[in-house]
Amino acid sequence: MKLVIKDLTKTYKNGVKAIDNLNLEIGTGMFGLLGPNGAGKSSLMRTIATLQSPDSGSIEFGDINVIEDKMALRKILGYLPQSFGVYPKMSAEALLDYFATLKGVSSKSERQALVREVLEITNLYDVRTKHVAGYSGGMKQRFGIAQLLLNNPKLIIVDEPTAGLDPAERHRFLNVLREVGTNCTVIFSTHIVEDVKELCNEMAILNGGRILKHTTPIEAADEIKGQIWTKIIEREDLETMEATFNILSSNYNQDNTLNIRVHALEKPADDFVSTPPQLDDVYFIALKQDEPVLA
Incomplete structure (x- = not known):
């Protein structure tokens, strides 16, 4: 049914x-x-x-x-x-x-x-x-x-x-x-x-x-293959990175640095590394695209 x-x-x-x-x-x-x-x-x-x-x-x-x-x-x-x-x-x-x-x-x-x-x-x-x-x-x-x-x-x-x-x-x-x-x-x-x-x-x-x-969860991740990039940054650099790149999420490493995940159709900069997409990325992309555009 x-x-x-x-x-x-x-x-x-x-x-x-x-x-x-x-x-x-x-x-x-x-x-x-x-x-x-x-x-x-x-x-x-x-x-x-x-x-x-x-x-x-x-x-x-x-x-x-x-x-x-x-x-x-x-x-x-x-x-x-x-x-x-x-x-x-x-x-x-x-x-x-x-x-x-x-x-x-x-x-x-x-x-x-x-x-x-x-x-x-x-x-x-x-x-x-x-x-x-x-x-x-x-x-x-x-x-x-x-x-x-x-x-x-x-x-x-x-x-x-x-x-x-x-x-x-x-x-x-x-x-x-x-x-x-x-x-x-x-x-x-x-x-x-x-x-x-x-x-x-x-x-x-x-x-x-x-x-x-x-x-579907599988199709959703497949749609953004090649569009997710990661980079390790210092905590104090997060605000600058957020102003420059489309950061989806960030998490702490043991040495107190941050691992950021960025959505971009092409490599954002030389020091970024391509990574397999996750369903979390799909979710955050959808929510970000739904945010109202500020005048």
Whole structure:
């Protein structure tokens, strides 16, 4: 099933245009929606998830008109918001059984089998009797995946799911998401480039409520081959370099020098070295090109 978004707009009462005439098509598999904080990612996710209505435009998922028939989408939707909320002092097993009841699974034996299945998929079965309130951040996020799997969703939306997770928890969470995202449409919203690089077969860069680029991670990097250059500089030279070259990023070396990455169609100067492009470079180029031109 394909998600088709056409001419979508949303402006809040304070005048902020969160979604600006957005058009996007997303097919089966893992789709990464990449953008900085405030780019409009959560607004778009909430609109697709039927938690708010757009001012104009359309959203269709397969043969479902999402805006006109919200309940039809909700029956096949799994949604993990940026903040999942406060958990009662209940075990994961009991809480999932409760959620399954709310989702219309009336048979106790069917609920038990379903709860066991989602706990095993999310690697939480061994801690099923522990209170979810006492889980670590990564375990809570995996529990969030478990609860959204209860209705066998065809569309899954996860909003900034790895923010605040330590590296080990992030790795475990991404592995779970990779496993569940093989047979349905998963929209993975994040500002962490590495998450998209590791997980997604297709991606878009969003800023100011607009799609700046819609591509694949591999194609995006291929487009700028031969255009990324590096040079080691002293810290005090950074400001001069920024005024002279299109610096995408910089990072410190152990000797306190800086390694800068520059975007240029040709070698910027003799002492620059060509380097393979990374998805980070694609991201920073798109954001820089979107910056307003100062008069």
